[in-house]
Structure formats: structure tokens, C-alpha cells
Amino acid sequence: MKELEEIAFLSHKILDLNKQLIESEKIKSQFLSLVASKLNNPMTALLGLIPHLDPQRSCSQEVFDLVHQEVLHLHFQIQNLVMAAEIEGGMLQIDYASVTIQSIIEDVLRDLQYLIDAQGITITLSNTLSSPFITDPKKLYLILKNIIANGCSYGTKGGVIDISITKSKYILTLEISNQGDGPRVEFKPQVFQRFAQTAEGDHGLGIGLSIAKELCGSLNGVLDYKVAKKTVTFVVSLDLLSKIPNSDAYGSDEFLFESFDSAIEL
Template identity: 20%
Template sequence: MSFFKYLRDQHLTIIFFAACLALTDFMLWLQPKEVMPWHDLLYLNLLLGLFFCGFLVATYWHQRQWYLQINSRCQAKAAGLNWRLEQPQTFAQQQVVTYVNQLLDYHQQSLAQLLRQNQDQKEFIASWVHDIKVPLAALQMLNESYQDRLPEKINFQMTDELTRIDHYVEQVLYYSRLDAFSKDYLIQEHALKTIINQVVRDNATYFLHKKIHFQLNGKNLTVLTDEKWLYFILNQIIANSLKYTAPNGHITVNLSQTEQGVKLSITDDGIGIAPQDLQRIFDKGFTGNNGRQKAVKATGLGLYLAKQLSEKLGHQLTAQSTLAQGTTLTLLFPFLSYYNDEFNRLLR
């Protein structure tokens, strides 16, 4: 708090002092026996005013540390929630300190309880995902064992539904791990074509059923990434392309290298994305006009997770689309220039 704001808060005290000074002057002026000269009265008023100003300055300086303490906590914003008030100088300040510190204690207790509940929920989700994968794997094995006895259409429907369940289960698992990403990743050099081919093999049923033509262009470039998380990202993108591409359509993956880094582009000739939806496709829960169609079942989590995981890995995921013509999603793996810059600086 500045000194002028402090004076504004003390305006009642200043008015009271001025009123008392005026009353004193009036009483002295009414004395019938001894009339005080006006210059003496003015000198007395000036002297008392100086003493009063000194009192205000001394009071402000005495409480200045308190005001600085409050101001520093206001500037700290969220960090101030862990910063207790200290060193009260008056009984009024002591009451404020007690009240604020109690609120901070209640906040910390509520936050700790919320974190425990959140951790319990994450552990339950992780446990549920691992438990549900056992009967899901058993159903997939049964489906494979009976696929020769079932008509092709029914067999595909069974495989499609099981794959979709597995896909949703994976989304739940990866969503629950977003906050604990730093504990579950390993950055190494990986060949992009190896991961892409694995994703395509795992989605081979959809490629064959819809007769989607797949093409992979470019050299087998290597990037620094986490194989498991990148596989999940590419699987989400390619699954979306398969979902929104008509039979006999095309999905093309292009690998290239630019000054910024390695680019991986996945292009389809599907239904495309409306311009008003394009800026929101990475928002959590957003499905857009395409996801609201009866023939398409969208959760609004796939691209959101792909975007979040890309950023955590240091990659950049962007999208371009033309309605009724197709969509291109580009994943950029920027070059790590820190060590090169540091080496060049040392050479200078």
C-alpha cells in the first residue's frame, strides 16, 4: 500500500484532527481576557499539524512491513496459497493473520483430500482397465476361433465391436495417465515406418473391409520419441481417418524432413471437417457435426489425447481440412538444436 492510499484510509482521522484544531482555535479566540494574536495561533496550528503529519508518517512506516507482506502475497497469485502470514504488529493484524492462516490450512486440507480422491480414482481406473482386458482378450480369441464358422458380415461386426471396445478402453487408460506422463515414458530414437506399419497392421481389418487404399511415402526417418505413446497418437489419427473415409477411399502417409524437423502427414479423402469445427477438433469432448451422425460413434477424446500427448512429447500436431474433400493431420518432430547451439557458442 502506498502512503497516499494510506492517507486516504485515514481520512476520518484527518477530519477529526482538523475539527479538533478548529474547535481549539475557536475557544482560544473567544477568551475575553487574553486575546491570542493571529500569528501565534497560526504558529500553534502549524506546529500541531507538523506533529500530526509526523505521527501519520511514523504509523505508516511502522505498518509498512505488514502492507508489503500482503502485497507480495497478492503478486504471488496461486503461489500465495502456500504462504502463511507472519509478524502481526497490532491486535487487529493478529486477528487477520489468524483468519487468513486458518483459511490456508483449510485449503491445504481440502486440496490434499482432493488429491487423494483423484489418485484413488486413477488407481481404480487403471485397475479396471487391466481387469477388463482379460475378458476382452478372451472374447477376441473366441472370435478368432469361430471366425471360419460365421458369415463374413457377422464376423466383421464382432471384430469391429471388440476392437472398438479395446479402443475405448485404451482411451480411458491413456486419459488417466495424462497427469503422470513423466513417470511413464522413454525417449529414444525410433524409425517412423516401423511404428506406422504396426498401426496399419493392427487396423488391417478395417482397411480390408472398407477396401481403403493405403500408401506410405518417404524415407524411413528416425525421430526422438516414446514408441508406446507415439503408437497411440498415430492409432487415434488413423482410426479417425478410417472412420470418416468412404469405402474405396485413400489414406496416405508422407514422411519428409524440413528445416524445422521431421514431418509426418496423414491425409485421407474422407468427408472432411467443417471450417467452424476445425479450430475445436482438439478440444476435449468435442465431436462436431461429423461426430453427431448416427452412423458414427465419437467420444471427442481421440484427437484431444493425441494433441495432449504430442505436446508432452515435444511434438506439434496440426490439422488442415476441406469439407467433402479430406483431412490432413501433420505431426512435426522438431529438431533438438540446444546442443548444437551450445557447441557453436563455445566455438566462438
């Protein structure tokens, strides 16, 4: 009887592993299509537009703007691929600096203006944190860029994205809400899974949100989302640091700075 139970248990395990293998093959092909569409399409558009920028010809502002949009779009995709490679390669370095959240959000909105305009989105900002705080600005920029881009792309066209920044004693909370159905909460694990598609169909879940989640973790923070009546809210919670950590020993405490005198040698 016990042997039968063990056989059943092992069969289930093999089945699970087999499913994972099939899924992994699927992810590989999805990645190739993703590269083809996300990188090749803007590049094709650029190749078509660039001849119109010939200085001998009078180039319209419209063509120039289109080229600029495609470059920003391509740059965003490359930023994500480079960051994913850094994270997966174990090469992620955190560079802390004192910054204002206002300046990071302004950079994000400037670089996503093409998408915001294309989708007719209105951005509202409520910020109670005016003083600088310590974080890795490049990482936070990419976290916010991915969440806001996600809201623009998959939220309601012509809708509103609310950005709210609040601070408690130890936590900085950024809430980004967009209008739209959003992925259902039961698909939460898939939302942060790279190249995942839920049973609801393609929600465009590429690598952006999985990168944002990993980057939040690297800043000792958490990324989560909630869905309520036609509104999706992504919540970024970050620890507020009182000083810039020593680059050689983040998480500084006495133990980290103790010398290795009297240490065991192995």
C-alpha cells in the same frame, strides 16, 4: 453508467459460466454413453462369439477373425482411456528411444487392419526418412493410430489414406490425408475437444484426437489439420532430437545440470 457496464459485464460472465456448467453436464452423460457403446458393444460381441471357439467344435476362420477384430477394437478403446487417465492424472512419462518411423507405422497399420479392411481403405505411404530418430515410440504409435483410425471411420468408404513423412533440419512432419468432407476448419477448437460434437452433427469426436493432440504436445510437437476439396489432412510436427534426453532432466542444458551448490533454501 459505469456500474451498469459492470453489471452487464458480470451478467455476461455468469451466462458464460452457466453455459460451461450445462456443457459439462452434457459431457458427463456423453461420456457414459461413450463407455456404454465403445466398450460394451465389442464385449457383447465377444461374449457371443467366444462359445463358438470351443475346441470341441470346429471353429471357422471367420469366427476367429471376428473375435480377433473385436479384441483389437476393445484394446484400442482401452488404450485411449488409459492414456487419457494418465494425461489427466498428471502421470504421463515420456520414454525416449531411437526408432524408425517405418516400424511404428507398420505396427499401427497391423493393429488397424480390421478397420482398414472393413472400410475398404487403401493406404499409401511416402517416406523420406529411413534413418532412426528419437521419440517416445508408444506415444507416437497412439497419435498415429488415432489419426488413421479417425480417417478410416469418418473418411470416404473405399477411399485412400495417404501418409507422407518428410524431414527438415529440425522438424519431422507426418501428414495423414483422408478423402471425405471432414470437420470444417471453423470447428477446429471442437475437433480436439473431448466428446465434442460440432454443429455438423456427430463426427464421432470422442477422445482420440484430444489424446493425440496432448501427446504431440508432450513430445514438443504440434497437431493441426487442414481441409481442402474433399480431403482432410492432419499434420503432426515433431522436434527432431539429436540425442536421447536424460530421463531425469529432459530439455537438458547447462542450467539443468548445474548443481544446487550455493542455492537459496526455502
